[in-house]
Amino acid sequence: MNPIRVSLFVIAVAGLAGGLLAPFVGLAEAQSWIWGVAAGAVLAVLLYDIVTSLFEGEVGLDIVAGLSISAALAFGETLAAGVVALMYAGGQLLEDYAANRARADMKALLARVPKTALRYDDGHLQEVAIDAIHAGDRLLIRQGDIVPVDGRVSNGRALLDMAALTGESVPVKAMEGQDVQSGARSLDTAFDMMATRPASESTYAGIVRLVQAAQAAKAPMVRLADRYALVFLAVTVGLAGATWYFTGSHIRMLAVLVSATPCPLILAVPVAIIAGMGKAARRGVLMKGGPVLETMARAANLVIDKTGTLTRGRAELAGIVPAAHWEPQEMLRLAASLEQASAHVTAGSIVAAAQGRRLALSYPQEVRETAGEGLEGMVEGHRLIVGGHDFVARKLGLSALPRPEREPGTALAALAISGRLAGHLLLADGIRPETPLALERLRQAGIRRIVLASGDAQAVVDRVGEGLGLDVLRGGLKPEEKVAIVAQERRSGITLMVGDGVNDAPALAMADVGISMGATGSAAATESADAVLLVDDLTRLAEGLSAARRARAIAVQSVLAGLGLSFAAMVAAAFGYITVVEGALLQEAIDVAVILNALRALR
Known part of the structure; x- marks a missing residue:
């Protein structure tokens, strides 16, 4: 939790409680002063945040809360100011909780990043920074260690916990000569590992870069909410001004202001989007940001490579x-x-x-x-x-x-x-056993058209595609021809592309969302992709699509329901059916309901 926000909440609670208790301890005359000081402290920090946002080119909906507290203090309604201040400070803490809860899965991935590893140098073990590890280095992985780089078991056997990366609850065994993925946790006795990639090119480093990009990116729906926020601000101020003009009651005007809750816009959308990304990450589908989730939620077409996606990728x-x-x-x-x-x-x-x-x-x-x-x-x-x-x-x-x-x-x-x-x-190169089920689930998740596009001969593609219910089978394709197919599919709807090879990278970049098979995919495919499947299993993509569609639906639902309730509360306040304090309490109730609804995307 942000310590400043915690302090503001404590001040608001103490001020409101102190004012209510003042008459009982012989300080009745100080009651209004206590409420006013507490509200003023919250207002000072709020105004600082508003000015800072304006200098950064953002018009925040905190302006509504600032107007409410300022107007209440100006008209001597210190109790109302104290209540609004408490509701605002409490809402800020609620925002922190919701955002932290939604980001928990991605934060867990970042927290696991190892800083050092034990490397054999001239027969001796030496602790080195993982940036100093090169392909061919021999490492010792102890029980409980996070595997620092991609490698291969060179002595002993490994029992690995992949849950944080792929959602797999059952530990994975790796015998001598088998590959080990960075980011896994060793559960058994120590084993030796030969690094096959430096840290910067390993699977886990790519995951970390994706998570960092995801945290920085703003979804189109979030940016749209920012634009709607200006409309909401104008409607709120206009309705409050009209109420004062036609009724001459500053109390009604104040009730309109405090009943306005912008939470559905400033919190519900990002919380639902981030929660959906977190749920997808738990199932092994890592997205580069909110825009990827939102686009995936509206996908209709899928172009898919053969080798390593529908098939195992090895003879x-x-x-x-x-x-x-x-x-x-x-x-x-x-x-x-x-x-x-x-x-x-x-x-x-x-x-x-x-x-x-x-x-x-x-x-x-x-x-x-x-x-x-x-x-x-x-x-x-x-x-x-x-x-x-x-x-x-x-x-x-x-x-x-x-x-x-x-x-x-x-x-x-x-x-x-x-x-x-x-x-x-x-x-x-045999078909993966889960492929038929995966394709069926992709259809259930909303994909209407699936195109198999491969560089292999047409006869091979026809054999693999037989009985899978694909809409189009195209073989013998060069990389530029795959790009042309993706471009053609995009004309009829939002198109996903799944691949794992270097030759898939251009097509992945052309698609609305490019998805790389991360566990076996090439570095070029992973870097070109917008999302990575950490498990070589297309059923996980279907789960990721379902999570994306559900998160977007919940975000839309929260906005429509929340803004509808807020507008109804403002109209009721304008006609005098809601007092200032009741408006503040109702505003907070709407905030809590909307945020809890948005957090459903985590389930």
């Missing part, structure tokens, strides 16, 4: 086709045993498939790798050759090898054992 074993007497499981076991010696992504997929089937792998010997083509070596007395079709054929002294039938987009890894072709391993 996985899709089948085994034996060419001789070898059993598929034995083929996989031997191939994976040899592939353990390679760092190639395809080798990792084959090894992972064998480990997933709990096959016992042997240690390879005499391994020789030809970069980008394949490798050969000895496993259990067999000479094995694994790699591309042409590479294996060349090693066997053949001009070509028979190719099995396969679906579009499926890659082949040939396997030769003891000088003969044993068969092929089929590798494909």
Whole structure:
């Protein structure tokens, strides 16, 4: 809480209570003076804030409160001035509470930023600033530490709490050789990690930059509320002046002023927007600011990349086709045993498939790798050759090898054992298991049209899109053609674009809201995007969209209901149905109701 606002509230409470108690302690003559001093102290700070805002080019609705207190003091209505001062000071505290409550999730992300890390230097551990960490540095992550940079487990195993980043309540395990995302908290014993990115390029640093941008950005609806505030101020002053002119009663005029509550405009909109962003952040959807949430809330079209979004973004074993007497499981076991010696992504997929089937792998010997083509070596007395079709054929002294039938987009890894072709391993980038449900939920969240735009061949795109209920399937696209598709979709409605690769960055920038798959996405895609999915799961995007639509609806609802009640209170005061004190109390009741309604966006 702001200490100045707390002090003002204490002064206002003490002044009002002191004035009410004065007659009982023999100070009845000082009652009006006590109320006036307390109200004057609040008014002094209020006038300072108003002048400061005017110099910054902002016309705040605090002017209404300033006019109310000033008029009450000028007409000798010190009790009314004290009540308005208390209502104003209390409203300021309520504003602080609501804003802090709405920003709590994003503040929690910022509070977790580590400052130092333990790095191995010449065999010794040294505590260094995370800015001094470079790719390739070996770090020690202790139990309870926040992972400072993106990296890979190099010794031991990690049990990570990802809840603050992704909303996942179940800890995530990472074994030796697996990637670790910065910003996660270590829950288990210490492990060694090899940094793969410097701190400035790591996932968590990008998240921090997004949060800081989100806190600084003003949503269009908030800016619109600022403009409406001037209209509200003019209506309030005009109605109060007309009341005084036609009735000749300064009390009625004062009642009109104190009944005016601008809270629906100055608080309800930003609180609802920030609350919606906080809720989306808890579900792993981080937005750069209020404008992003407001735009997402009105989205109708979605352009989506294939690789890494609808699919896993990496090749996985899709089948085994034996060419001789070898059993598929034995083929996989031997191939994976040899592939353990390679760092190639395809080798990792084959090894992972064998480990997933709990096959016992042997240690390879005499391994020789030809970069980008394949490798050969000895496993259990067999000479094995694994790699591309042409590479294996060349090693066997053949001009070509028979190719099995396969679906579009499926890659082949040939396997030769003891000088003969044993068969092929089929590798494909499979559809994520949650993709069909995610697309269904995106439709439910208000997306009317979904376009798949990919650089892969049209046959591959058709295979992936089959049965997913997409509206348009476009393949073989260059980056500039993706941009053209996004521009075309924008003509029919607000358009979102989801991607994760460097080639997606221009299209992300063209979209009304560009969304990057942050956990696996490229740095270029993340920097070009307006929002980042911290979890590689499109169902989270649907949740983020729902949160955005709900937050915007609550903001609109709060403004319409709040201003309607305020205007009704002012008219009632003008006709003498509400006294000055009753108007001040009613104003505060409207403020509380509107703010509590706006905070519903957090639920």
